[in-house]
Amino acid sequence: MSSSESVKSLTELVQQPCPAIETSKDGKPQESSEPPVSESQSTTPLPLSGQSALSIQELVAVSPELDTYGITKRVKEVLTDNNLGQRLFGETILGLTQGSVSDLLARPKPWHKLSLKGREPFVRMQLWLNDPNNVEKLMDMKRMEKKAYMKRRHSSVSDSQPCEPSSVGIDYSQGASPQPQHQLKKPRVVLAPEEKEALKRAYQQKPYPSPKTIEELATQLNLKTSTVINWFHNYRSRIRRELFIEEIQAGSQSQAGSSDSPSARSSRAVHSSEGDSCDGVDTEGPPEGKQSGLEADEYSNATTKSQGGQAESAFEVGEEVPQDARSSEKTESFHLGMESLEDTDDEGRLKAPRQSSPPGSQSSGETLETMPNSATEEDASTSAASTSVLTGESSFKSKESSEKMLSVPSTSSTLAAGSQKANSIQSLFSFSEAASSKNTRDNTLRKKKAANLNNIIHRLEKAASREEPVEWEF
DNA sequence: TCCAAGTCAATATG
DNA sequence: CATATTGACTTGGA
Numbered sequence: 238m239s240s241s242e243s244v245k246s247l248t249e250l251v252q253q254p255c256p257a258i259e260t261s262k263d264g265k266p267q268e269s270s271e272p273p274v275s276e277s278q279s280t281t282p283l284p285l286s287g288q289s290a291l292s293i294q295e296l297v298a299v300s301p302e303l304d305t306y307g308i309t310k311r312v313k314e315v316l317t318d319n320n321l322g323q324r325l326f327g328e329t330i331l332g333l334t335q336g337s338v339s340d341l342l343a344r345p346k347p348w349h350k351l352s353l354k355g356r357e358p359f360v361r362m363q364l365w366l367n368d369p370n371n372v373e374k375l376m377d378m379k380r381m382e383k384k385a386y387m388k389r390r391h392s393s394v395s396d397s398q399p400c401e402p403s404s405v406g407i408d409y410s411q412g413a414s415p416q417p418q419h420q421l422k423k424p425r426v427v428l429a430p431e432e433k434e435a436l437k438r439a440y441q442q443k444p445y446p447s448p449k450t451i452e453e454l455a456t457q458l459n460l461k462t463s464t465v466i467n468w469f470h471n472y473r474s475r476i477r478r479e480l481f482i483e484e485i486q487a488g489s490q491s492q493a494g495s496s497d498s499p500s501a502r503s504s505r506a507v508h509s510s511e512g513d514s515c516d517g518v519d520t521e522g523p524p525e526g527k528q529s530g531l532e533a534d535e536y537s538n539a540t541t542k543s544q545g546g547q548a549e550s551a552f553e554v555g556e557e558v559p560q561d562a563r564s565s566e567k568t569e570s571f572h573l574g575m576e577s578l579e580d581t582d583d584e585g586r587l588k589a590p591r592q593s594s595p596p597g598s599q600s601s602g603e604t605l606e607t608m609p610n611s612a613t614e615e616d617a618s619t620s621a622a623s624t625s626v627l628t629g630e631s632s633f634k635s636k637e638s639s640e641k642m643l644s645v646p647s648t649s650s651t652l653a654a655g656s657q658k659a660n661s662i663q664s665l666f667s668f669s670e671a672a673s674s675k676n677t678r679d680n681t682l683r684k685k686k687a688a689n690l691n692n693i694i695h696r697l698e699k700a701a702s703r704e705e706p707v708e709w710e711f
Numbered sequence: 712t713c714c715a716a717g718t719c720a721a722t723a724t725g
Numbered sequence: 726c727a728t729a730t731t732g733a734c735t736t737g738g739a
Binding site: 354 | 713714716717718720721722
């Protein structure tokens with residue numbers, strides 16, 4: 238196998254900020270992203286005759302694999318070093334809102350897992366990094382913005398002519414009638430901590446709940462069905478993302494040093510599936526950990542501790558994940574311990590102080606673990622299902638290995654490769670952070686993996702019914 | 712239809 | 726002020 242690196246030429250493309258032809262179809266006030274200045278002098282390569290420039294999308298299509306993690310890392314550096322905000326950067330360079338930028342920078346997905354659309358921002362970032370005047374331009378924008386802002390408030394002694402007058406004084410005198418006319422603000426649902434906990438618990442038992450289950454959850458939690466559905470979609474996808482970043486970080490530390498030794502072969506064993514912590518290797522068993530009193534872990538949560546029941550509920554995180562066959566039973570109805578909160582009445586404020594353990598209330602404490610089910614009829618046992626689940630195989634696409642080259646620790650910026658045009662992409666992404674990845678093996682990881690496994694299982698089952706040689710890549 | 716991926720935009724936090 | 730989080734919406738695939 239030889240990996241060819243012919244990508245080089247593409248690189249050059251990536252470096253040119255061409256005036257995009259943007260096909261902005263939306264009528265938003267959106268600005269065209271790139272500033273009109275597309276200098277890009279460079280001695281230009283582009284042997285292509287006639288072609289003017291490629292649109293970003295075309296660029297994305299031909300772009301070689303980029304190191305998303307490295308890119309975001311550099312972007313963050315440049316931004317903070319120069320006091321440039323995400324909002325400005327996002328709106329000006331990427332055409333995204335602040336929240337999206339934050340998310341992207343904090344949790345970049347690996348290139349090969351991104352869709353064409355998802356790659357676009359990374360290509361733009363790379364382009365921006367290659368632009369020698371990037372910072373300067375952004376600074377200018379910032380100044381202009383500020384100026385405009387100042388001017389605005391100055392001119393009008395007391396604010397005025399905002400674009401959107403009106404609609405300010407919301408008189409909600411009689412809140413009862415839902416006026417059909419104007420839709421009000423739409424109050425953005427905010428799930429209470431208990432609700433999230435309950436949902437997470439449900440997720441661990443069933444990442445892909447049936448419509449029926451969803452209904453039940455919605456009813457029990459007193460939420461809209463769509464909210465529950467959305468929550469599951471979001472949660473699944475966010476968990477997946479977490480796994481990606483772990484994958485990236487874990488993968489990066491491989492080589493040490495000096496020798497070039499590109500080999501990576503061993504890696505396969507490592508990150509491949511992982512889904513299993515099986516492997517035996519595992520070391521450290523005892524999860525004690527206990528880092529700080531509170532778990533910050535988002536996506537995991539306490540999880541069930543199974544103490545008693547058979548059912549197998551979810552896997553325990555504390556221990557090694559059983560990799561055998563864990564079946565996903567189909568308990569259709571379980572009920573979380575939330576009854577308490579459904580008092581309804583409309584009132585909704587059940588604020589829960591985090592981790593309060595009011596003496597006496599059965600609810601909270603129990604809620605956490607529990608193996609609910611039972612309760613009423615319906616023996617859940619029923620199906621054992623256990624279809625033999627995969628073995629630990631890991632199918633991986635061998636394909637490109639993506640090994641990074643060693644890196645330069647140089648802190649600063651810029652790389653400037655400036656002078657040379659030689660930049661091959663590789664140089665662009667040159668360093669893959671060597672940064673060290675600490676060990677992240679907390680049980681957090683395990684929990685996530687466990688959840689992911691569940692997810693995988695679900696997909697496998699689904700696929701099983703349709704026979705298809707799917708290529709999974711967990 | 713369901714799902715995943717990408718975003719937005721309101722809110723939370725710092 | 727900035728950045729981080731997150732419910733909901735949009736798109737595109739099957």
